[in-house]
Amino acid sequence: MKKKMVLVLSLLLVATLVFAGCSKNNNKPSEQASSSNSGETSKASEPAEETIKINAYMSSFGDDPKDTELYKLWKGKMEAYIGKKLDIKWNYVNSDDYPEKIKLTLASGDTPDIMSGVKDAEVMFQFGNQGSLLDIAPYLDEYAPNYKSYLESTKFADKSMYTPEGKMFFFGDGFQNDTGLAGSAYPALYRFDVFQKHNIKVPENWDEFYDAAVKLKELYPDSYPVNSQEWPKFTDALALSNHTKSDIYWNGEKYVYGPTEESFKEGLMYIRKLYDEKLLDPEFLSQSQDQLQAKVTTGKSFMLPLAWGGWWEKYSVPDQGVVWGAAVNPKNEKYGDQWVLGPALLGKTIYPNYGIMISKNTKNPELIIKLLDYQYSPEMIDLMHWGVEGKTYEMIDGKREFINKNGDWKENSDFGLGTPWTRQGFVYAPQNYSTDYIKYKKVQFFAKGQFEEMRPQEGMGKFTSSETAIAPYEQAPVIRLSKEDEAKKAQIMTAVQTYLDENIYKFLLGERDLSEWDAFKKELSDIGDYQSIVDMMNAQVSK
Template sequence: MFLQSRRRAAAVAAGALALTLGLAACGDDSDPAEGLSANRTGAMESYNVGDQFKATEPVSFSMLYNNHPNYPLKNDWLFWQELTKRTNVTLEPSAVPLSDYEQKRSVLISAGDAPLIIPKTYHPQENAFVSSGAILPVSDYIDLMPNFKDKIAKWNLGPEIDTLRQSDGKYYLLPGLHEKAWQDYSLVIRTDILQEVGLQEPKTWDDVYAMLKAMKAKYPDLYPFTDRYSQPKPTANLWNILGSSYGAPGGWGFNHATWDASAGRYFYTAASPQWRSWVEFLNKLVSEKLLDPESFTQTDDQARSKLATGKSFVITGNAQALVNDYRPDLSKNPAATLKKIPLPIGPAGEVNPAPRTESGVMISSKAKENKNFVAMMQFVDWLFYSDAGQEFARWGIEGTTFVKGASGKPELAPDVNVIGLNPNAPKHLQKDFGFYNGIFAYGGKPELVQSFFSPEEQEYQKVLNARATAPWVVPRRHPSPTRNASRRHCGRPRCATTSTSRPCGSSSGSGRSASGTRT
């Protein structure tokens, strides 16, 4: 009875999903970016790709700020000073602790109190705020953002952008943009313990299971694998990377709809055989006491403490966690060695599950009424999407935080450290200057994204880059309402909101679901 109910629910959800994804939003022919003459105070009259944005008069914008404990916010950071000097913009950050960021963001948006700029939002988190009208349909205003448009065109990111569209054909998140996919998170393993049990580095999840069994046999009183990243979502990273290896990502990567490339259709992710398979694998790890059950509830600090004190040998993480957290945690044990292994291979095959988009920026709908709205969109475009803005946010100021090497590429100044590249340097790029901040510094060309990569991380990326792009990352969707179309018509010769054909712009049938979101 339960299985029948679940199948029926999955079928209804899949049907509704297919209908929603097939809808074309054919509204009127008005251009929202027009009629902004009252909102151009401070905006540059001419602003194009490659231009240095600088407001024509001093302006300030409120911004929600995800306060990272590894480099807590400082008001006197050089980042803020130089940003204002270059752009004539002062940002007013509302700092929220990393652990409370998602909850606080939801509360502020729901109450209508959110700052104008809302960064560090991962798709599909924006879906929750669409139906209320609290956030801006940013796709209506990208003509104000030449660098954003240019990178989408040059890097052929249209298919990825289409995955962000809601049932009205618009998108409400400005994502971080990568020219090449970048998979960062995987398993971090005590390789000295791996040698102790006589095994090679695991290449598949079956190998991981065998490794954990061997570690458990050698150390029966502990859980060999304990994990972090469980607040607010339980084991959000493990569910993501494990689920991706099975073809049905969970955790951070979860979306209700996953594309089945071989069948040419979407399936409901959490009701799929792929999802069930990796959940069963996790259950096996827990039931055999290979995975610490506290992984699903504990804080990051608790998980790190277990690794540091030898109560566990395996954890998930990325390059920064390896260098900034785990190795310093184990510094008192000189025999301990750690490695971030290439993402283990599962039933989905040798795939690189990373998309070319990542967390990005929402804009409060209140911003549209601000007299500086156009200037704000130009500013966001420069800081997050221009080559100059991306280099500034990551590297800082030439002669102070970096120098140009013989190759012409940026290199850290000798007295500045980050990610252990200059371990004895007295200053830190993030903590002391505010650059390479996860709020601002993401996306870009591979040479920029990988510019701080150690040789170890470069080898890791070489393995992942040799793998095929996961087939569900860029699904071949129904024709987009606006793909390859002028903004003045819906991109189809006929609307598809009902079974009958009618000219675009007909007033009946908007194509928007009752909730206004794609679920």
């Protein structure tokens, strides 16, 4: 799947900057429809259509999407939107080399009109403040109404996207979810054929989870009923249900250090109980994904509290009667509704650490911003994610479904759309949740005492509350520290995290007793003053 994702991302990255167009002409968009470079007229005595030249610098995985039908449709719509032809010169840079080469390009002062961003907003802020990048903030009201609507609906956008002086140096990566469901691709997975055979209730909370594990151990004494993937980890499942995290996190009001919270310790105690009673595979911290798959397909394990939803199909062996299905993650009644892993944020959201930069030297900033903003319009999002009705999707019972005749999404990929589990359309257009989850296969999903056939994300969205499933840290204020403070944070927290990980393993595997937890917290504080980092981050929020 990695090879597919690389190919798709190449297509996505390459094509994106097309939008990013810029111009060498000083006319404003409202004036451009009737302007002409040469002053010559067409046979109908109309001004010749102007061509705008754009220089785009971008990361590339080796593919070029310009021959795809989707690219051509996109380009045609962009040209119609601005009333001009686009002549784009692409400057491709290998993705491995891009982070360093873009820094050199920005430092040189000779910057292309459009530049693909780097996954480090600090770099973009740095060169923006140094004068290499266009401040797009003054243009938003007039030229970027679509993008502005994303900013307005994003929590803490005032802190994450702007400098303290109110400047903005890049278009942030967008996300759109109009389903009304805060779905997640990480449910619990259970071997439903065994549960149904022995009339065992599929768990909905941790007490029922424990009871089911005990019953399965009695029925299959040579098994370890509970297991866990390499990632997500078992500890993540308990942290989500206990409303904490294994690092510094935003709790909705302030930043705190999760491992020192009582709820974090309670999660470790639960896992340790399963381990001591031989209900949990003793190799759950060290096994590979292949080793886990061998166990869950041969009756050695039956329960995974947190897993990627797509694995149910690999874990099932239908001709041998091995049937895995999905369910909402077990919750801790003490803390209420569980948080979910990787939720689909509702509405429109901007992610602040990735985007498109515009050169300060560009000759027509209004046109560039207008082009980029068009990517955030409903029309272009629709095209880039769904394609064309009758060719890439069809309407079934009033809802869109992708056409996938040969089962490997080749038709859509050839058209220019992505393959499953990768972003659809062009990279910097907002991601569209409805076209992401719909490419998953339907699974038997258990909730509210019954089984239904649906996609994992649909089940996770339908049977969790969209108001409570999203952890506060999923929409936290972005903290931008100085180089000195960032270095201090890295030095302290690296040492603290290393010591934490080592001792969590000891606590879980019985090498250290949980009665020593308070002493351990003191040791952790002696390793590094994590509280000073928490205080520093909260001080930044209050500014």
